[in-house]
Amino acid sequence: xxxxxxxxxxxxxxxxxxxxxxxxxxxxxxxxxxxxxxxxxxxxxxxxxxxxxxxxxxxxxxxxxxxxxxxxxxxxxxxxxxxxxxxxxxxxxxxxxxxxxxxxxxxxxxxxxxxxxxxxxxxxxxxxxxxxxxxxxxxxxxxxxxxxxxxxxxxxxxxxxxxxxxxxxxxxxxxxxxxxxxxxxxxxxxxxxxxxx
Amino acid sequence: xxxxxxxxxxxxxxxxxxxxxxxxxxxxxxxxxxxxxxxxxxxxxxxxxxxxxxxxxxxxxxxxxxxxxxxxxxxxxxxxxxxxxxxxxxxxxxxxxxxxxxxxxxxxxxxxxxxxxxxxxxxxxxxxxxxxxxxxxxxxxxxxxxxxxxxxxxxxxxxxxxxxxxxxxxxxxxxxxxxxxxxxxxxxxxxxxxxxxxxxxxxxxxxxxxxxxxxxxxxxxxxxxxxxxxxxxxxxxxxxxxxxxxxxxxxxxxxxxxxxxxxxxxxxxxxxxxxxxxxxxxxxxxxxxxxxxxxxxxxxxxxxxxxxxxxxxxxxxxxxxxxxxxxxxxxxxxxxxxxxxxxxxxxxxxxxxxxxxxxxxxxxxxxxxxxxxxxxxxxxxxxxxx
Numbered sequence: 001x002x003x004x005x006x007x008x009x010x011x012x013x014x015x016x017x018x019x020x021x022x023x024x025x026x027x028x029x030x031x032x033x034x035x036x037x038x039x040x041x042x043x044x045x046x047x048x049x050x051x052x053x054x055x056x057x058x059x060x061x062x063x064x065x066x067x068x069x070x071x072x073x074x075x076x077x078x079x080x081x082x083x084x085x086x087x088x089x090x091x092x093x094x095x096x097x098x099x100x101x102x103x104x105x106x107x108x109x110x111x112x113x114x115x116x117x118x119x120x121x122x123x124x125x126x127x128x129x130x131x132x133x134x135x136x137x138x139x140x141x142x143x144x145x146x147x148x149x150x151x152x153x154x155x156x157x158x159x160x161x162x163x164x165x166x167x168x169x170x171x172x173x174x175x176x177x178x179x180x181x182x183x184x185x186x187x188x189x190x191x192x193x194x195x196x197x
Numbered sequence: 198x199x200x201x202x203x204x205x206x207x208x209x210x211x212x213x214x215x216x217x218x219x220x221x222x223x224x225x226x227x228x229x230x231x232x233x234x235x236x237x238x239x240x241x242x243x244x245x246x247x248x249x250x251x252x253x254x255x256x257x258x259x260x261x262x263x264x265x266x267x268x269x270x271x272x273x274x275x276x277x278x279x280x281x282x283x284x285x286x287x288x289x290x291x292x293x294x295x296x297x298x299x300x301x302x303x304x305x306x307x308x309x310x311x312x313x314x315x316x317x318x319x320x321x322x323x324x325x326x327x328x329x330x331x332x333x334x335x336x337x338x339x340x341x342x343x344x345x346x347x348x349x350x351x352x353x354x355x356x357x358x359x360x361x362x363x364x365x366x367x368x369x370x371x372x373x374x375x376x377x378x379x380x381x382x383x384x385x386x387x388x389x390x391x392x393x394x395x396x397x398x399x400x401x402x403x404x405x406x407x408x409x410x411x412x413x414x415x416x417x418x419x420x421x422x423x424x425x426x427x428x429x430x431x432x433x434x435x436x437x438x439x440x441x442x443x444x445x446x447x448x449x450x451x452x453x454x455x456x457x458x459x460x461x462x463x464x465x466x467x468x469x470x471x472x473x474x475x476x477x478x479x480x481x482x483x484x485x486x487x488x489x490x491x492x493x494x495x496x497x498x499x500x501x502x503x504x505x506x507x508x509x510x511x512x513x514x515x516x517x518x519x520x521x522x523x524x525x526x527x528x529x530x531x532x533x534x535x536x537x538x539x540x541x542x543x544x545x546x547x548x549x550x551x552x553x554x555x556x557x558x559x560x561x562x563x564x565x566x567x568x569x570x571x572x573x574x575x576x577x578x579x580x581x582x583x
Binding site for chain 1: 198200202204210212214215216217218220221222223250251252253254269285287288289290291294302303304305306308309321330331332333337341343344
């Protein structure tokens with residue numbers, strides 16, 4: 001029931017990548033336990049350009065505000081390391097569906113600390129609005145009561161982090177830069193402003 | 198450098214702060230030669246704009262000389278003389294492409310604050326709280342200007358600063374307010390509430406756009422006199438404004454009304470009390486009056502700044518009379534070049550509005566003078582060199 005799986009089923013042009021066994025057999029977020037986040041922005045750039053940026057996964061380090069390291073040992077495999085209050089969280093991910101200029105779907109590999117799966121879709125917006133970029137992310141935090149508490153706490157934060165990433169992607173692709181005030185002068189109690197990077 | 202810093206409600210100071218640096222490749226640094234205090238700075242000074250923080254540098258009407266440019270700046274170079282618009286726009290998003298520059302998608306680093314309150318985030322603004330970006334303002338000796346190729350307008354004549362400085366805000370703001378009236382040349386009657394600097398430019402712009410008559414409303418005699426000098430008929434806001442407007446429009450009422458006052462209108466004890474008790478964010482006395490006084494099927498144009506939630510709006514009057522309400526922060530880049538042409542062509546000399554010239558070092562004293570309208574103060578220009 002991973003989001004990627006759903007899209008595979010729905011999308012007529014979806015293809016199983018060569019050398020990979022049936023991706024439906026390996027569900028990243030089993031059962032109905034996952035937390036789902038869907039966020040979208042419209043970017044005034046062609047879908048092909050946005051897809052090309054996203055497809056080089058380490059590019060995402062430019063737009064994810066939270067400290068993250070992404071490496072891609074092969075074109076379809078990636079390693080993610082995200083710093084968290086209690087240490088870092090790491091996982092390997094694999095691209096399970098790739099429709100050039102339209103869609104990228106991924107899921108975490110078995111053994112991930114936080115199982116997750118997601119898709120990003122690039123679709124023409126009406127008229128001259130640009131391209132609608134929609135991310136659907138599903139993740140399964142560790143179980144137990146603590147896990148439930150973390151889940152409740154992180155639902156909003158995951159949602160806002162996905163959105164923040166999309167907002168920064170939009171600024172970078174459209175305006176060429178992400179706005180900032182970090183490092184500007186300020187007076188009184190602030191001295192150098194603690195603006196956003 | 199020296200800069201005017203907000204240190205809490207009704208408390209501003211000139212302090213020594215760090216010089217600004219280039220932070221993004223499309224930035225430039227401007228050495229400021231003239232800067233001004235805006236009526237909308239009153240809302241900041243009085244503490245009515247949320248997300249302003251102690252230590253923030255105020256000011257959004259400034260001009261000067263480019264002293265440094267980032268590596269991606271193409272049109273501007275060191276030594277250029279520029280007027281900087283108060284809004285920051287990327288020039289590339291769909292709103293900029295549609296000339297809706299003040300609602301640019303990509304220049305507010307604190308979009309989350311704005312979206313929480315307003316649903317969507319408008320453009321970044323210099324020196325106007327963190328909800329609109331938290332950018333350090335221009336009541337200072339230097340300022341960092343993002344998207345330097347999109348905002349600042351080059352001044353290639355030798356007109357003095359005072360004739361071009363107000364292209365930074367109040368002239369385009371008054372002009373857009375008049376444009377939002379959909380004036381029919383030779384026929385429209387326009388009523389302007391508030392004869393402060395934006396109101397003065399709205400009055401003159403309404404005439405430039407062909408208004409048959411402009412009626413200006415204010416309680417301050419010298420401000421009414423300045424409006425009369427432009428050809429407006431004036432009404433003391435203490436009078437029965439509705440009756441006066443009807444009497445001077447053959448009973449029709451004004452075809453369009455401009456609220457050049459905004460959230461801190463005087464004249465309503467109800468709103469003064471509610472705003473003080475934080476039961477209301479704004480004092481929309483003028484807007485209510487404008488909605489009621491405007492002619493059927495007329496326009497109401499709102500350049501005055503509102504920040505939050507407005508009480509007791511006569512929306513029934515607005516709906517049943519079929520009014521059109523137009524508003525917004527000014528789409529600066531759409532207006533700066535054509536208005537510069539009007540100044541260069543001698544059609545208007547914006548320096549008429551200046552009543553006080555004050556060194557930046559004395560700016561903290563100029564704020565209360567301006568706000569309390571002491572010494573017939575209408576517009577203060579600050580000199581950063583002194």
